[in-house]
Amino acid sequence: MxxxxxxxxxxxxxxxxxxxxxxxxxxxxxxxxxxxxxxxxxxxxxxxxxxxxxxxxxxxxxxxxxxxxxxxxxxxxxxxxxxxxxxxxxxxxxxxxxxxxxxxxxxxxxxxxxxxxRRRSGQIKVLQCSDLRMDLNAHEASRAGTALKLSPIGWKLLEHLLRASPAAVPRQKLEQAVWGDDVPDSNALKVHMHHLRRAIDGGIGHPLLHTVPGYGFAIKETAP
Incomplete structure (x- = not known):
């Protein structure tokens, strides 16, 4: 819906x-x-x-x-x-x-x-939350000026989360954004979110990627 x-x-x-x-x-x-x-x-x-x-x-x-x-x-x-x-x-x-x-x-x-x-607005070329920055034109992501190494799926998840930030995104919407109606298995999103959290928050600064229990995930400066 x-x-x-x-x-x-x-x-x-x-x-x-x-x-x-x-x-x-x-x-x-x-x-x-x-x-x-x-x-x-x-x-x-x-x-x-x-x-x-x-x-x-x-x-x-x-x-x-x-x-x-x-x-x-x-x-x-x-x-x-x-x-x-x-x-x-x-x-x-x-x-x-x-x-x-x-x-x-x-x-x-x-x-x-x-x-x-069916499309997100083409008006935005740079997505940002705190010191986390995503340049869609250059296809580059960084945290506190340090380049992030993201998998193609990690990039899709980060983009979707930043577009919604600071609001939380339901798990189902994230799965659909990455895999459409053909989700590999029940743990696929969990595994990729684990890798994305390590890339974004792994020793770089205060956590930005938060789990919203029973709902989904959010990128924001303080925990939901």
Whole structure:
């Protein structure tokens, strides 16, 4: 099931969208202002964000810009009643991936959401948490300036965890990211996470890779 964050201050519209998405098998959290959106996004790993342009407390452009500055690559579909070129250009500069003009058809919204969740945003090229850095263009990872030696699977796991950081990622999502529906055996993820932990935290500094019992793993500066 896809996990989506809807950021919309029109409660009637939000209720309609949430109900329709759930009928389509898409789980949807809701924030009615920009600051709440940032808080929810920190606590959860979403497959995409539906972000209204005009929001109280912090507008959609500022929310989008802050997420991208922090290295968050959640795909963002910006919802707006403005059909002006300037507004679209401002949104794309801030890091949104697509626009949908209000009023919109719910069927089109679902199609756009599914298309977005098939890829992560191309806006982010460097992922970072504390002194752990991953350069996607150069295909290099380092901790405190020391290059990390990662296997191809270790690289995929680290990228997936850093994209979600500081939120935890369920074990099933990590397995699917690496092996799809063909997971080798029940211990495969455990073994690769052990090697990844040694590469990231092995005598370099304070631990960044944390196990969330009964759920999955997270990369963050303090234990969940």
């Amino acid at each position: 896809l996990d989506i964050l809807l950021v919309e201050d029109d409660r009637d519209l939000a209720a309609t969208v949430i109900q329709y998405l759930e009928l389509e098998g898409i789980r949807c959290d809701h924030a009615d202002n920009g600051l709440m959106a940032l808080e929810l996004n920190q606590r959860n790993a979403y497959d995409a964000m539906l972000l209204d342009l005009n929001l109280p407390r912090l507008d959609g452009i500022d929310v989008c810009q802050q997420l991208r500055t922090e290295g968050n690559d959640v795909p963002i579909l910006m919802l707006t009643a403005r059909d002006q070129l300037k507004d679209k250009l401002d949104g794309f500069r801030a890091g949104t991936d697509d626009f949908l003009i209000k009023p919109f058809e719910l069927q089109e919204l679902v199609v756009r959401v599914i298309a977005l969740t």
